[in-house]
Structures are given as C-alpha cells and as structure tokens.
Amino acid sequence: KADAAMYHAKASGRNNYQFFAERMNVAAARRFELETSLRGALEREEFTLFYQPIVATRDGKVEGMEVLLRWRRPDHGLVAPDDFIPMLEENGLIVPVGEWVIRAACEQAVAWRRAGLAPVPLAVNLSARQFMHRGLVPAIRRTLEDTGIEAAMLEFEITETALMQHGRQTLETLEQISAMGIRLSIDDFGTGYSSLAYLKRFPVHKIKIDRAFVRDLETSGEDRAIVAAIMALAGSLQLSVVAEGVETGAQLALLREHGCDLAQGYLFARPADAAEMPPLLRTYPSRE
Numbered sequence: 227k228a229d230a231a232m233y234h235a236k237a238s239g240r241n242n243y244q245f246f247a248e249r250m251n252v253a254a255a256r257r258f259e260l261e262t263s264l265r266g267a268l269e270r271e272e273f274t275l276f277y278q279p280i281v282a283t284r285d286g287k288v289e290g291m292e293v294l295l296r297w298r299r300p301d302h303g304l305v306a307p308d309d310f311i312p313m314l315e316e317n318g319l320i321v322p323v324g325e326w327v328i329r330a331a332c333e334q335a336v337a338w339r340r341a342g343l344a345p346v347p348l349a350v351n352l353s354a355r356q357f358m359h360r361g362l363v364p365a366i367r368r369t370l371e372d373t374g375i376e377a378a379m380l381e382f383e384i385t386e387t388a389l390m391q392h393g394r395q396t397l398e399t400l401e402q403i404s405a406m407g408i409r410l411s412i413d414d415f416g417t418g419y420s421s422l423a424y425l426k427r428f429p430v431h432k433i434k435i436d437r438a439f440v441r442d443l444e445t446s447g448e449d450r451a452i453v454a455a456i457m458a459l460a461g462s463l464q465l466s467v468v469a470e471g472v473e474t475g476a477q478l479a480l481l482r483e484h485g486c487d488l489a490q491g492y493l494f495a496r497p498a499d500a501a502e503m504p505p506l507l508r509t510y511p512s513r514e
C-alpha cells in the first residue's frame with residue numbers, strides 16, 4: 227500500500243509533503259481501526275492464553291510455564307502481544323485485560339489439576355502500567371481466593387525498566403505480592419538501563435536472561451562473559467536464573483556449563499494453546 231502511494235505520488239508529481247500526509251493518514255486510520263477492535267476484544271472473548279514450558283537444563287523436566295497473551299482478531303488471525311500490548315498500555319485497557327490474564331491462568335491451573343496433571347507454577351507477565359495500578363494487589367488476592375490456587379503456583383514477570391518507573395509505590399506493591407507468597411522474576415534481564423541496586427531492595431526471586439545474550443552464545447565471547455557475570459551475580463544474591471530464547475543444543479550446553487539451571491525456548495517447546503500442554507506435563511512431570 228505504501229509502495230502504491232509512493233508510485234502514485236511520484237506519478238502524479240505531487241510533493242513530498244502530500245506523500246507523507248497521505249502515509250500519516252493511512253497509519254492513523256489503521257491505528258484507529260486497531261484501537262476500536264481492541265476495545266471490544268475482551269467482551270467478545272477474543273483473548274486467549276498460550277503457554278511455554280520452562281524446563282530444567284539438567285534433565286528437561288518442566289518446572290513451570292510462562293503465560294503468553296494472544297489475540298484472535300477476526301480476519302487477522304492470531305496477533306502477537308508486541309502488536310497490541312503497547313496500545314493497551316497507552317489506553318489503560320491493560321488493567322482489565324491484565325486482570326483477565328491472571329484469572330484465566332489460575333482457572334487453567336485448576337483445570338489441569340482436576341485433570342490429574344502435576345502442578346507447575348505459572349508465570350504471568352505484568353506491564354508497567356498494570357503494576358502501578360492500585361487495584362492490582364486486591365485483584366490478585368480475589369483471584370487466588372476465587373480459584374483456590376495457592377500463591378506458590380503463581381509467579382509474576384516484570385522488566386527492570388517497568389520496575390524503575392515508580393520508586394516508593396513499587397516497593398510497597400512488590401512487598402505485598404511477595405508477602406502473599408507469589409514469586410517475582412525480572413524479565414529481559416540485562417536489556418534495561420538501571421542500577422543493579424534494585425535487586426537488593428526489591429523482593430526478587432528469579433532473573434530471566436534476555437534472549438539477546440543467548441542467541442550468539444556460541445560465537446560471542448562477550449555474550450558468554452555477560453552470562454557468566456549474570457550467573458555470578460545471581461549466585462551471590464541467591465536468585466535462580468532462567469535463560470530465554472534457547473533454540474539450539476549448543477546454547478543449552480553452554481548454559482549448563484555456566485551453571486544455569488532453567489531454560490525456555492523453541493528447543494524445548496514453542497508457546498502453544500493450553501490443549502497442547504498435558505502431554506508435555508505428562509512426559510516430564512515436575513513433581514511426583
């Protein structure tokens with residue numbers, strides 16, 4: 227479409243300004259359309275959850291699952307979160323959608339348990355705005371009560387950038403969540419700009435090494451040095467470490483060598499619908 231507009235602009239000899247104005251209108255119209263359909267998506271029950279196993283690097287046992295939001299947008303298929311979460315953040319809809327994610331994940335955990343599957347903790351992503359919202363802690367509490375899921379079966383993932391946005395309230399919220407017995411992971415670790423002091427200040431339990439450091443592990447000495455440094459830091463602060471985006475056996479071998487106990491990535495399983503999880507849970511039961 228943009229190419230057609232370009233061709234058209236050139237062919238008709240119109241100036242650059244008109245060309246850019248046209249492109250802007252197309253972008254604005256697309257945005258408006260996206261926002262309109264996004265606003266009704268929750269009510270129309272178009273959101274769905276995918277799950278991706280987090281496994282022990284030693285033996286491949288499933289130790290947990292990350293919960294990943296998807297949008298089944300009519301006429302567009304399955305939409306990935308990077309294409310709509312920024313907009314949910316902007317318009318505040320991330321708060322109700324985020325609450326839905328927590329509830330739906332807990333309900334899924336109940337369903338798996340009823341089906342006799344070994345329970346593993348589910349890790350739910352929290353965005354900055356959701357995290358700052360006053361209603362978050364009461365909503366979590368209500369969800370745990372309503373579903374009967376133990377707090378130990380729920381984890382939250384939050385990026386360091388999101389954590390840094392609000393000083394005092396962040397600490398309070400984290401302490402409340404931690405006091406409930408829910409563990410917290412730092413997502414995309416190493417990619418934000420922040421001091422490491424927060425690891426000491428906040429009740430953090432786990433670090434997720436961003437896949438940017440995992441991707442070139444075989445060829446990059448720098449990335450191996452970064453991973454080694456993260457492992458040393460985590461070791462002395464008694465945090466556990468998950469490597470994200472593990473796609474090859476060679477990456478896995480290097481991570482094991484560096485003492486990384488947990489991993490997640492296409493090598494083990496791609497994120498998939500809940501219906502595809504039971505065989506994985508049965509194949510590698512995490513607890514007897």
Ligand code: C2E
Nearest residue numbers: 294295306307308327351352353471472473490491492497
């Ligand atoms: P994230 O929390 O860092 O999640 C990991 C992302 O890496 C997921 O992308 C996952 O599909 C992808 N991934 C996993 N293994 C591999 C691999 O081996 N190779 C590669 N190339 N990618 C891999 P996804 O599902 O598209 O989610 C993107 C981001 O959207 C997430 O990054 C998270 O920040 C956000 N997100 C997802 N669900 C939610 C949610 O319910 N709420 C909020 N606030 N954010 C969410």
Ligand code: MG
Nearest residue numbers: 292351383413
């Ligand atoms: Mg995550």
Ligand code: MG
Nearest residue numbers: 413414434470
């Ligand atoms: Mg991540």
Ligand code: MG
Nearest residue numbers: 385413414436
């Ligand atoms: Mg990410």
